[in-house]
Amino acid sequence: MERKKFLICIDSDGCAIDTMEQKHKKCFAPLMVEKWHLEGCREEAEEIWNRISLYSMDRGINRFKGLEMALNECMSRGYLREDLTEFSRWLKETDVYSNGSLEKRLGETKDPVLKKILDWSITSNQAIASLPPSKAFEGVRETLETMSVYGDLAVVSSANREAVEAEWNRHGLIGFVKEVMAQDSGSKTGCIARLMAEGGYDGDHVLMIGDAPGDQKAAEKNGALFFPAVIRREKESWTRLREEGFARFLAGTYRGEYENERKKEFLEALQ
Numbered sequence: 207m208e209r210k211k212f213l214i215c216i217d218s219d220g221c222a223i224d225t226m227e228q229k230h231k232k233c234f235a236p237l238m239v240e241k242w243h244l245e246g247c248r249e250e251a252e253e254i255w256n257r258i259s260l261y262s263m264d265r266g267i268n269r270f271k272g273l274e275m276a277l278n279e280c281m282s283r284g285y286l287r288e289d290l291t292e293f294s295r296w297l298k299e300t301d302v303y304s305n306g307s308l309e310k311r312l313g314e315t316k317d318p319v320l321k322k323i324l325d326w327s328i329t330s331n332q333a334i335a336s337l338p339p340s341k342a343f344e345g346v347r348e349t350l351e352t353m354s355v356y357g358d359l360a361v362v363s364s365a366n367r368e369a370v371e372a373e374w375n376r377h378g379l380i381g382f383v384k385e386v387m388a389q390d391s392g393s394k395t396g397c398i399a400r401l402m403a404e405g406g407y408d409g410d411h412v413l414m415i416g417d418a419p420g421d422q423k424a425a426e427k428n429g430a431l432f433f434p435a436v437i438r439r440e441k442e443s444w445t446r447l448r449e450e451g452f453a454r455f456l457a458g459t460y461r462g463e464y465e466n467e468r469k470k471e472f473l474e475a476l477q
């Protein structure tokens with residue numbers, strides 16, 4: 207495949223596509239309440255889920271890791287008793303946080319909690335699939351179009367592959383990207399590393415766009431640059447990238463003061 211000099215990695219959920227709030231508030235959180243019979247403290251349990259996955263430094267965390275945190279907090283508040291030993295062991299040992307990997311471990315251990323977690327994850331996928339169509343944030347299309355002239359674009363997401371590809375197709379954005387890396391491709395850090403190794407891009411020629419601290423970390427671990435979609439200011443962020451940040455990226459003046467300002471603004475919005 208012919209490569210350009212620049213690589214731009216784009217997170218999907220909550221960054222390019224406005225899906226985070228709906229997925230968490232209408233699917234993951236209420237289904238956790240349902241599966242663990244937390245109806246008696248629904249409001250508190252959903253608040254725990256949403257705070258962890260949407261409004262904290264853990265925003266964008268993988269669903270399984272988020273579930274471990276949320277269930278542990280529910281237990282420490284006395285809402286629930288559950289033995290998470292096998293689940294925590296799987297989280298530590300697995301390379302890929304996916305239903306397939308969890309199912310494999312369930313086959314080996316027959317642990318009833320793993321079974322419940324797999325059910326919750328599958329039911330969540332079904333619920334997400336029947337949500338009303340999501341929208342791309344305003345400005346995304348124009349920005350992707352501009353960037354695709356100068357660089358290779360790749361989706362780097364930790365969400366379910368079918369969902370990501372369906373969304374990018376539906377919004378007519380898939381044509382701008384060369385590759386889609388999703389939950390089944392491994393960690394974002396690993397995905398960026400692989401793309402960089404395959405294409406031989408220099409760190410200063412790689413930009414990761416994301417809405418979560420984990421996206422920033424994945425960029426930094428690879429020596430790549432980071433541009434944040436600031437929460438609740440997504441449209442403004444995409445416009446800024448198109449009109450200002452991307453030119454700096456191409457010119458080699460992105461790293462340093464400019465990037466630090468973007469990161470500062472991003473983290474302040476998450477506190």
Ligand SMILES: [Mg+2]
Pocket residue numbers: 217218219220221266416417418
């Ligand atoms: Mg995201």
